[in-house]
């Protein structure tokens with residue numbers, strides 16, 4: 395049996411994180427009532443004129459600068475003409491010949507460099523909602539005109555895992571740079587996969603198919619693996635691959651032919667006469683460059699090398715910027731990265747899974763978390779009580795220390811009170827003392843257990859042990 399190589403290219407659409415749409419003043423939001431967030435411009439009424447959103451251009455430039463693209467000095471918006479019910483104007487404003495960013499790339503962990511062809515800015519289309527047979531299909535134009543960045547890679551991937559790793563890296567870059575939220579479950583980041591197979595070692599490329607709008611990493615992986623297998627089977631059976639767009643059905647785990655795929659000339663692109671050419675001078679690009687914060691990759695290096703965290707921790711903490719920011723705020727109050735990381739990963743992220751939010755301070759404030767960690771460290775509270783305290787103050791404005799006091803969790807036994815209890819157990823169980831010479835540790839533990847019992851678990855066991863051994867030694 396012949397062996398085949400995979401050749402994969404990706405086109406990623408990410409909704410740009412602006413306040414308003416790309417050519418009008420409608421809000422850039424998600425989840426509004428259908429057709430309540432649109433205007434003459436974004437539904438393309440005759441005579442309505444688009445006005446370019448400067449921020450959307452800046453964010454596209456910023457993305458390009460993060461991945462080493464060349465920023466063009468003249469960017470042109472063009473009309474991509476096609477008819478589809480979700481596109482009221484029958485053309486989409488996009489970029490073909492002069493995109494904002496050219497080239498660049500992202501390096502994978504293996505050292506392989508994935509080249510970018512371009513990053514351009516365009517508008518999103520509306521959304522079709524397929525109802526029952528009697529109702530038919532409805533259309534919601536709210537999404538029409540939301541700014542989209544399209545990142546186009548060269549066909550440099552040779553496996554599904556490489557594609558997923560790249561997507562994760564790109565997602566982190568965009569989130570940290572603040573240019574996109576990349577909420578995949580809301581369609582804020584979608585991926586088209588172009589895939590062909592060729593005989594191993596051959597330089598002749600096979601015919602490619604395209605799968606559109608994959609909106610989770612898992613879906614991308616499954617779709618690539620399925621399509622590669624399908625193409626190899628077709629070729630092995632003597633059939634030819636047809637250049638077409640295929641729809642991935644994630645429930646069935648299969649892809650279906652949708653339509654034969656057109657080429658860019660089929661869309662009759664031409665410069666949009668309603669929009670001016672965009673001039674980007676190098677000084678404004680430099681200004682934008684200065685605004686790029688430390689990205690996830692940079693933070694991972696700091697976490698592992700400076701703070702000594704395992705790579706596993708560093709990856710999870712940097713997975714979302716708001717988690718990483720919270721971790722760093724905690725560090726400002728308490729310099730113990732591993733303890734903080736443990737609490738975030740075991741306790742806070744567990745809660746986040748059940749109740750998603752984008753600011754961990756809503757779960758528990760930095761101050762409260764550090765208070766609990768400190769109390770545990772200083773043995774003012776037992777570990778089980780610390781976990782209980784954490785759970786009882788999540789999503790509240792209560793103060794950790796106050797609640798610990800109210801619930802009697804603080805291990806605050808005065809020395810004299812402890813001494814009383816120690817004297818009491820030494821007297822009650824005086825027989826045990828005879829074994830101190832042979833098994834001192836056992837005896838101390840025995841008495842400690844008794845004192846803890848009298849204190850109802852509220853005393854500090856280390857403290858009792860220290861006091862006990864001194865007391866016994868002085869008696870002997």
Ligand SMILES: [Zn+2]
Nearest residue numbers: 418420433436
């Ligand atoms: Zn609008």
